[in-house]
Amino acid sequence: MQEILDRIVAKARGHARRGRPASYIPALSRARRDLLGVSVFTLDGRTYHAGDHDRPFTMQSISKVFCLACVLKLRGDRAVFALVDREPSGDPFYSLVLLEYENGRPRNPMINAGAILITSLLPGRTSAAKFAHYMRFLEGVLPGKKLDIDPRVYASEFETGQRNRALGCLMKHFGVLQSATEDAVDAYFRQCSVRVTCDDLARMGLFLAGRGVDPITGRRVIAEGHCKTINALMATCGLYDASGDFAHRVGLPGKSGVGGGILAIAPGKMSVAVYGPALDPKGSSVAGFEALEMLSQELELSLYL
Amino acid sequence: MQEILDRIVAKARGHARRGRPASYIPALSRARRDLLGVSVFTLDGRTYHAGDHDRPFTMQSISKVFCLACVLKLRGDRAVFALVDREPSGDPFYSLVLLEYENGRPRNPMINAGAILITSLLPGRTSAAKFAHYMRFLEGVLPGKKLDIDPRVYASEFETGQRNRALGCLMKHFGVLQSATEDAVDAYFRQCSVRVTCDDLARMGLFLAGRGVDPITGRRVIAEGHCKTINALMATCGLYDASGDFAHRVGLPGKSGVGGGILAIAPGKMSVAVYGPALDPKGSSVAGFEALEMLSQELELSLYL
Amino acid sequence: MQEILDRIVAKARGHARRGRPASYIPALSRARRDLLGVSVFTLDGRTYHAGDHDRPFTMQSISKVFCLACVLKLRGDRAVFALVDREPSGDPFYSLVLLEYENGRPRNPMINAGAILITSLLPGRTSAAKFAHYMRFLEGVLPGKKLDIDPRVYASEFETGQRNRALGCLMKHFGVLQSATEDAVDAYFRQCSVRVTCDDLARMGLFLAGRGVDPITGRRVIAEGHCKTINALMATCGLYDASGDFAHRVGLPGKSGVGGGILAIAPGKMSVAVYGPALDPKGSSVAGFEALEMLSQELELSLYL
């Protein structure tokens, strides 16, 4: 296995040339393009990693998965899916178009509008209280580690996140958002700015491979039904308008972030995290996507065969 | 297993009251609403069925799966996916909107535009020649049975299928369609009108559960890679704008048709077909969907746990 | 003429039953539905009025005309139309859809996005400074009258104007907005809340009938070219997605507001203002529209005959 990972990292790293680090957040655009890390945590307790697996990066949209888990646990799926749908949108992650046509109801919790709405459901009136609650959940699935945010990335998000504010205002207009706009949007920016490594991320995803139970601590993190819901959403909507391509090439529930990370879940088997900051035009790590495709093929992980 | 199926049919049949038979094709609208059939073929050769499993119905959009298999085998995936994308569309199955915005390139082969394009790739210049080729493929995956079309349904499709003609013309305009418009559209109408039973359909889908090999004849129907592609497409796009809901509730690659049938594939395990003519607003069998959800739960078939 | 106006008011008032006062701003929804006022100022100095011509109402979107005049005068048309187009949008006044598709460039200055952009071009860094500048312009075309805002309407706009904030944020995202989002949006809300009567409004529009010159003071308010531009925009976009209907039935450059006012300009002849708070589904005064149609027919004002 270790040998497979080493080989994949060596081969996939070259693909980074086809991509570019996220440019819309200045603090992300300076990342070195040729970084590539992989980390694997299996359900039966083994861990493997290769390349830049201990290099920190910001979670960005991958946080949507954990915020959803946290809110599903708190509010239940009935309350959550009364406000947001769970269908692929066919649109880029940032789009306002469907949100207007569909009266402020986001298509799914994996696009930005959906994630801001889910964030508005976190307990606490202020952005700080919401974020603190989320962080407690996150640290619960990554025992023994203290997480923090990258202040420069957060500052960038805060300053440049006008499109996300527009989504928040539009949902507020339709009476869908469940907190003050700025609180939901700011708490969302903070989540996006949390720093993790591949090792952290693969560890954090382990409960999603384990039917909602963390196999290392033995603790049930979320209900089995919520785990199924989250994996189904990642499988159909996790890479926005590249979700079909991901299903085709990797065949696993996955979630990418413009920080360069991708989390992929092989239910019943393992949790995998990759990191490579050069992105394709749809916002996913080029080399990371490539590495996951190779890994899925080598280990026959695709759910669709 | 037989007992499970009987129980499911008894329970799910009642849900049909929430739906209505397809009204846009007059010949379909007269179907009895309370019919429900289920048929299961496992990879290791066992078969089970319950309810109206031997009642014939027209394949409608389920034919898209087999036509794609036939064309992938003939032309290869490079040629096919040069012309059509493989992403969820987020739109209803009949929509022209994205097709215009995206210059005649359909989002995936599971929506009508995509299926008409795939049909235009069948060999033969005339609609009859294309259809004959498709039927040979179909009879190859259902050995020993002679299939036919329902002439009243075909006549209805032909007369009322103006929206599909519009899709064909628009793709012809953009130079994407690979045959005369009327030939592609007519061959598509014929495919939709092929009559099968649940038993037929579950048998026909078996190669998709078997990595492209028909486990009964031992014959390789399509390449393993094409099988993976088709299952991934069914998983993300098979129920159009209810694909997310199907992933959530059933968790398998699936394809519905407005004739009332749904085919679901549990890779490595089994092929399942259901039939119930009363449809939900998005065009899928209400009772069939319900029955598949129960079956998936009972047998723990969801790929996402 | 006086007799014509009286007759029109008597006849048109009844049409108000088909409409309803604006409900999205609470402070507007309480207006009495059967009010109707008309006021006419001719280029050669005569004035006529009938009905509730001296009843104050808020200008709402009619302010877009005067803000555009003020900004064209200050910045010139090249600078303004580098940022905003001058084509009908075909969409409702509040829509974000085209704004996203067209990278934050509003279709015209008569829809909300366009007006917020124009407002961002007013001099002054703060919302208060921008508004003060606009008010000086407004009082210049209504000599001898002190205008104020309706504080309850302004408070309503401020609290409920999330959709307008979304437009502002989206334009800020695309780098199109020329001030801080909240300053542009707030100054826009203030403009909308300025209180006028029909008499005020008809007097204020007189320079648009006079090729940019106020015929009473003899003062040139704006350049002839800017006057032509504004009238052309009102003629093609002034009633949003009812502009075609207005061209058909009234045949004059016009601008409606959800406060119930409509301003219509007969170039070279007269300026007409009507007020009736019950609105049609597209946001224009039902009785006011009716009154303008009758007046246009009686006086043969339509430009299209």
Add this chain to the structure above:
Amino acid sequence: MQEILDRIVAKARGHARRGRPASYIPALSRARRDLLGVSVFTLDGRTYHAGDHDRPFTMQSISKVFCLACVLKLRGDRAVFALVDREPSGDPFYSLVLLEYENGRPRNPMINAGAILITSLLPGRTSAAKFAHYMRFLEGVLPGKKLDIDPRVYASEFETGQRNRALGCLMKHFGVLQSATEDAVDAYFRQCSVRVTCDDLARMGLFLAGRGVDPITGRRVIAEGHCKTINALMATCGLYDASGDFAHRVGLPGKSGVGGGILAIAPGKMSVAVYGPALDPKGSSVAGFEALEMLSQELELSLYL
């Protein structure tokens, strides 16, 4: 006046370099780019022309104006506007998007969908009968001249007009089209292929400047109300998504065609036709548009001053 026209033609001709002849119809793409003709018919019986005023070109979309006149006369405006709206669409002339969103109801008779619908309302069951009726109307407004179609252009339209067929099919699907699809579409292609000169076209438009009466023959061609309707539609929708620009720069009801012609109506004054085959990106003659702008300025024709 003659001198003005000569000067304008000399000056405007150079602008043709910025444009290109229509390429989507092969037979049009071979036109010489530097041709420019102007023809003016005044209500009081004078005529002026300059440049290539007697060069034949195909009417293309300008035919929409005359077909609408013919059908309004036959069916009345209530019947016509029950099927088609009269609002600017904000979309290109060929678009299907709004047609789908609005259930097959075209936004106005000046876009292709609207014109095909209007054509379906011509009397006669076949395309030939419909076209013959239209031609009788056309020859009625151009007494003493025998019109014909350009067979190569018609053949091109017929072969390449798949987008128009798509529009027809979609309207047929929604039950809006009033004849067989192919008959409406084919009769529309024939109308588009009718050959005229600037002199013909300006003469043909004279009744639109004369409140529906042909000032030369004294014959009432259409009712005054229909004349107003047509001019209002030309003023707001005649140049599709450049209608606002035309209102701004020319300020008259106008209609362009991809054959290179533009017809402009100055109500109560004159009818003007220009011809220049090099088109701007929105499908209007570059030099013709320029010439009309100069003429409008010289003669102060804009309705908006």
